[in-house]
Amino acid sequence: MKKQILCIGAGYVGGPTMAVIADRCPDYVVTVVDINEQRIAAWNSDQLPIYEPGLDEIVFRCRGKNLFYSTDIPNGIRNADIIFVSVNTPTKTFGAGEGHAANLQFVEKTARSILEYSQSDKIIVEKSTLPVRTAQTIQRILHSNNKGLKFQVVSNPEFLAEGTAISDLNNPDRVLIGGMETEEGRQAVEEIISIYANWVPREKIITTNLWSSELTKLVSNAMLAQRISSVNSISALCEKTEANVNEVAEAAGLDSRIGPKFLRASLGFGGSCFKKDILNLVYLCRYYNLPEVADYWESVVKINDYQATRFVRNILQAMFNTVADKRIAILGFAFKANTGDTRESPAISVCKQLLEEHAALAIYDPKAMENAKLDLANEKGNIEFCSSAEEAVRGAHGIVIATEWQEFTQLDYEALFRTMQKPAFIFDGRNILPHKKLFEIGFDVYSIGQKPLTHFQGIVV
Numbered sequence: 001m002k003k004q005i006l007c008i009g010a011g012y013v014g015g016p017t018m019a020v021i022a023d024r025c026p027d028y029v030v031t032v033v034d035i036n037e038q039r040i041a042a043w044n045s046d047q048l049p050i051y052e053p054g055l056d057e058i059v060f061r062c063r064g065k066n067l068f069y070s071t072d073i074p075n076g077i078r079n080a081d082i083i084f085v086s087v088n089t090p091t092k093t094f095g096a097g098e099g100h101a102a103n104l105q106f107v108e109k110t111a112r113s114i115l116e117y118s119q120s121d122k123i124i125v126e127k128s129t130l131p132v133r134t135a136q137t138i139q140r141i142l143h144s145n146n147k148g149l150k151f152q153v154v155s156n157p158e159f160l161a162e163g164t165a166i167s168d169l170n171n172p173d174r175v176l177i178g179g180m181e182t183e184e185g186r187q188a189v190e191e192i193i194s195i196y197a198n199w200v201p202r203e204k205i206i207t208t209n210l211w212s213s214e215l216t217k218l219v220s221n222a223m224l225a226q227r228i229s230s231v232n233s234i235s236a237l238c239e240k241t242e243a244n245v246n247e248v249a250e251a252a253g254l255d256s257r258i259g260p261k262f263l264r265a266s267l268g269f270g271g272s273c274f275k276k277d278i279l280n281l282v283y284l285c286r287y288y289n290l291p292e293v294a295d296y297w298e299s300v301v302k303i304n305d306y307q308a309t310r311f312v313r314n315i316l317q318a319m320f321n322t323v324a325d326k327r328i329a330i331l332g333f334a335f336k337a338n339t340g341d342t343r344e345s346p347a348i349s350v351c352k353q354l355l356e357e358h359a360a361l362a363i364y365d366p367k368a369m370e371n372a373k374l375d376l377a378n379e380k381g382n383i384e385f386c387s388s389a390e391e392a393v394r395g396a397h398g399i400v401i402a403t404e405w406q407e408f409t410q411l412d413y414e415a416l417f418r419t420m421q422k423p424a425f426i427f428d429g430r431n432i433l434p435h436k437k438l439f440e441i442g443f444d445v446y447s448i449g450q451k452p453l454t455h456f457q458g459i460v461v
Contacts, residue, residue, distance in 0.1 A: 002025075002027045002028050003028050003029075003081040003082055004028075004029050004031070004079050004080050004081050004082070005018070005021065005028050005029065005030045005031070005080065005081070005082045005083075005084065005195075006031050006032075006033065006076045006077065006079070006080035006082070006083045006084070007030070007031070007032045007033070007083075007084040007086055007127070008033055008034075008073065008076075008083060008084070008085055008086065008087060008110050008113075009032075009034060009084075009085065009086035009087040009088070009127075009128070010032045010033070010034035010036070010039050010040060010043055010049075010069065011034075011039075011050075011086065011088065012050055012160075012162060012165075012272065012341060013086045013127055013128070013158050013160065014032055014084065014086030014127065015032065015043065015048075015049070015050060015055075016050075016052055016055055016160065016165045016166060016169060017084070017086070017127065017158060017160075017169060018030050018032050018067065018084070019055060019058045019059050019062065019067060020058060020166065020169040020170060021195060022058075022062040022065075022066050022067035023058045023061065023062050023067075024170075024198050024199040025066075025195060025198045026065075026066055027066075028066060028195070029066050029068075030062075030066060030067050030068070031067075031068045031069075031070060031076050031079075031080070032067075032068070032069050032070070033069075033070050033071060033072065033073045033076045034069075034071065035071065035073070036071075037071050040069050040070060040071050043059070043069040044063070044069050050339075050340065050341070051338075051339060051340045051367045052162070052163070052165045052166055052338075052339065053163070053164075053166060053167075053338055054166035054167070055165070055166055058166065073113060073117075074113075074116075074117040075117075077113065077114055077117040077118055078117050078118065078119050078120075080122060081120075081122060081123070082122065082123045082125060082191065082192070082195075083114060083122055083123070083124050083125065084125045084127045084156075085107065085110050085111075085124060085125065085126055085127055085128055085138075086127040086128055087106040087107060087110050087128055088106050088128070089104060089106065089107060089128050089276075091275075091276050091279055091280070097283050099279065100279040100280065100282050100283035100286075104134060104137065107128065107134065107137070107138065108137065108141065111124075111137070111138045111141040111142060112141055114142065114151075115141055115142055115144070115145050118145075118147070118149055118151075119147075119149075120149065121149055121150045121151065122149075122151055122152075123151075123152050123154060123188045123191055123192070124138060124142065124151055124152070124153045124154070125153075125154050125155075125156050125192060126138070126153065126154065126155045126156065126157070126214070127156060127157070127158060134214060135153045135155060135210050135211075135214065138153050139151070139153050150184070152179070152180070152184055152185060152187075152188035153179075153180070153188075153210070154177060154178065154179045154185075154188050154189060154192055154210075155176075155177070155178035155179070155210050155213035155214050156175070156176065156177050156178075156192055156213070157176055157213060157214070157216065157217035158217075159172065159173065159174070159176075159217075159220065162271060162335075162336060162338070162339040162341050163336055163337055163338030163339045164338070170199070172200060172204060173204070174204050174205070174206050175196045175200050175204060175205045175206065176206050176207075176208065176213050176216060176217075177189050177192050177193060177196075177205065177206070177207050177208075177213065178207065178208045178209055178210045178211070178212055178213025178214065179207070179209070179210055180209075180210055181209055185210075189207055193205055193207070217277070218277045218280055218281050218284075219281070221273050221274050221277040221278070222274075222277060222278045222281050222297055222300065224262050224274065225269050225274040225275075225277075225278055225300055225301075225304070226297075226300045227261075227262035227263060228262055228264075228266075228268065228269045228274075228304070229268075229269075229299075229300045229301075229303035229304050229307075230263075230303075231245065231249050231262075231263045231264070231265050232265055232266070232268060232303060232304070232307045232448075233303050234248060234249075234265070234449070235265040235307075235448050235449030236307075236310060236449075238449040238450065239314075239449060239450070239451070242451045243449075244449070244450050244451070245265045245431075245448065245449025245450060246265070246431060246449070246450065248449075249263040249264065249265065264431070265431060265448045265449040266307075266346075266404075266429060266430050266431065266448060267307060267308055267311055267346035267347070267350065267402060267429040267430070267448070268304040268305075268307040268308055268346045269304055269335075269344075269346075270335025270336065270342075270343065270344040270345040270346050270347075271335045271336065271341065271343060271344055271345075272341070272343040272344065274304075274344070275301055275304070275344050276344075278297055278298070278300055278301050279298075279301065281297050282294045282297050282298045282301075285297065305349070307346070308346045308349040308350055308353070309349070309353065311346075311350060311427070311429055311448070312349075312350055312353040312354060312357075314427070314446055315328075315354070315398065315400070315425075315427055315446075316357065318425060318427075318444065318446055318452070318454075319397065319398060319425060322357070323354060323357050323358070323359040323397075323398075324357060324358040324359070325358060325359075325360060325382075326359055326360065326397040326398070326421075327359075327360045327361075327362055327395055327396040327397055327421070328354055328359045328360065328361055328362070328396060328397065328398050328399075328400060329362045329363075329364070329389070329392040329393040329396040329398070329399045329400065330347060330350070330351060330361055330362065330363045330364070330392070330400050330402055331364055331365075331389055331392065331393075331399060331400065331401050331402065331403070331405075331408050332347060332364075332365050332368075332401060332402040332403025332404070332405055332408065332430075333345060333347045333348075333351075333363055333365040333368045333369070333371070333372040333375075333402060333403065334347075334365055334367060334368040334371075334403050335347075335403070336403065336404065337403055337404045337405045337406065338367075338405075339367065339368075340365075340367035340368045340370075340371060341368070341371070342368050342371040342372060342375055345368075345375075345402075345403075346402065346429070347372075347402035347403065348375050348376075350400065350402060350429070351363070351376060351379075351383075352376075352379060355379055355380070355381035355383070358381065359381075359382075360381075360382035360383075360384070361381070361382065361383045361384065362384045362386050362391070362392040362393070362396060363376075363383065363384070363385050363386060363392065364385075364386040364387070364388060364389050364391065364392040365403060365405075366405055366407055368403075369385055372385065373385055389407070389408065389411055389416075390411075390415075390416065390419075393416045393419060393420060394419045394420075395419065395420065395421065396420050396421065396424075397420070397421045397424070397425065398424070398425035398426070398427060399416070399420075399424075399425070399426045399427065400427045400429060401426070401427065401428045401429050401430050401432065401433065402429050402430070403430065404430040404432050408432065408433070409432055409433060413433075413437075413438055413441055413443070414441050417441050417442055417443060422442075423444055423455065423456070424442065424443050424444070425443065425444050425445075425446065426438055426443045426444070426445050426446070427446045427447075428445065428446070428447040428448070429448060430448075431447050431448050431449070431450070433445075433447075435447055435450070435453055436453065438453075439453035439455075442455070444456065
């Protein structure tokens with residue numbers, strides 16, 4: 001075997017990334033470790049802890065050959081030549097930078113563990129999304145050793161989209177690797193390049209200095225989120241002017257300077273990265289005394305929060321200004337299709353706001369039910385977790401499409417309509433349904449950035 005690779009952190013980034021590296025690099029031994037015993041047990045079982053199309057096949061193909069999962073972090077560190085750090089970096093909920101800055105306590109603890117258990121020189125790869133110059137903190141800890149060991153820190157941010165992570169890993173737009181501009185730093189970068197060069201064309205592997213690599217991840221996510229918030233802000237104007245946001249976005253996206261990607265109006269962005277990374281960027285801008293830049297990027301998050309609030313307000317107005325004791329079917333809870341991840345999902349905000357209005361919620365998602373139960377565990381009110389869309393809709397006054405699962409486009413809406421209270425409402429928060437057909441069935445249809453189709457005169461949303 002060429003090298004021993006260790007990944008500390010068995011979550012949504014570390015798990016899929018290491019599986020693909022093991023699959024594409026059969027002469028490397030890849031070990032994934034985590035302090036969460038239950039998560040590691042799941043990685044070693046037939047029911048993996050995360051859902052990602054294509055992930056199961058790769059894990060089952062490589063596991064036990066050159067891909068291993070363990071809770072033995074000390075031994076993993078001792079044996080590794082290259083260590084990928086893929087631990088959680090949540091937004092701080094206390095102290096300086098509360099609500100904006102990244103909480104780096106897990107990164108620091110990981111660095112100290114690497115220092116404690118290492119018995120040989122190693123390359124440390126930042127895989128977690130980190131604020132710029134975090135590598136400096138890691139280096140200071142590692143270079144404090146009295147064992148005569150040498151460590152090189154390299155930044156290799158992930159650019160995965162959940163739901164397409166395996167495809168993104170197998171066919172990346174680019175692989176970014178940043179290192180120190182020293183001879184040892186350049187050698188470490190070349191070592192990481194040699195891993196990805198097993199399947200990624202060399203022209204797609206970009207190298208930068210360490211700080212540029214760290215910052216690029218934050219900037220990429222912020223710019224993608226900005227596009228979503230931009231089109232969502234226009235969706236509010238479309239509803240007032242009776243323009244169609246789909247038509248506006250399609251026409252604007254044909255401009256090669258703009259392009260069509262991330263211009264789809266919806267409930268807003270979710271997931272573990274966008275909001276956290278933007279707030280991190282805001283904090284950095286304020287730290288470096290750039291208040292106007294900070295305000296600009298913070299507005300992207302505010303528009304995202306506004307979109308979910310505006311959506312619920314439209315539901316209330318459409319349903320005669322009250323949803324108290326009305327059954328609302330929530331179809332979808334994951335922040336996007338093809339994942340069970342619910343972190344920062346717009347559905348959470350929508351459900352909490354509806355519960356505050358005393359609605360009775362019936363929730364169904366193909367892959368995110370366990371996470372939905374956790375996310376709403378402390379909420380008061382009438383919540384039913386259902387095993388199918390049909391169960392959730394039965395007896396409901398309204399349907400909310402909160403996630404763009406393909407399954408929801410294939411439901412028998414004529415049959416669903418017959419089981420619902422009348423008038424029956426559909427609120428398409430993802431603009432994935434055939435609105436005219438639903439209107440002809442008898443639904444009152446409300447979507448994002450489009451004129452409502454209602455059987456009642458004088459209803460203004």
